[in-house]
Amino acid sequence: LAQQGHPAARRVVAQAIRHIGIALADLQKTIDPEVFVLGGGVASVGDFFFHGVQAAADEYAQGFASVTIRRAQLGTNAGVIGAALAARHG
Helix, strand or coil: CCCCCCHHHHHHHHHHHHHHHHHHHHHHHHHCCCCEEECHHHHHCCHHHHHHHHHHHHHHCCCCCCCCEEECCCHHHHHHHHHHHHHHHC
16 A cells, blocks of 8 residues: 555555664664564565665664665565474474
């Protein structure tokens, strides 16, 4: 709906993008990881959301190391697969 221009949906998505971007920028400033990998529902929302998060993170990380964000290759199944592997090896 946000991509189609629905005003309420655009506001909600813009807030989510901003908050996730700020959180990743703050983590970048604090622990300086090489890359953030987003999985689950966040990774499957689409380019509109994903690129917005990257732009927000870049904005809030200015003056610090750049924020590198990638999508999890396993998408929404990453958590389930990780839990299964942990149970198998645990």
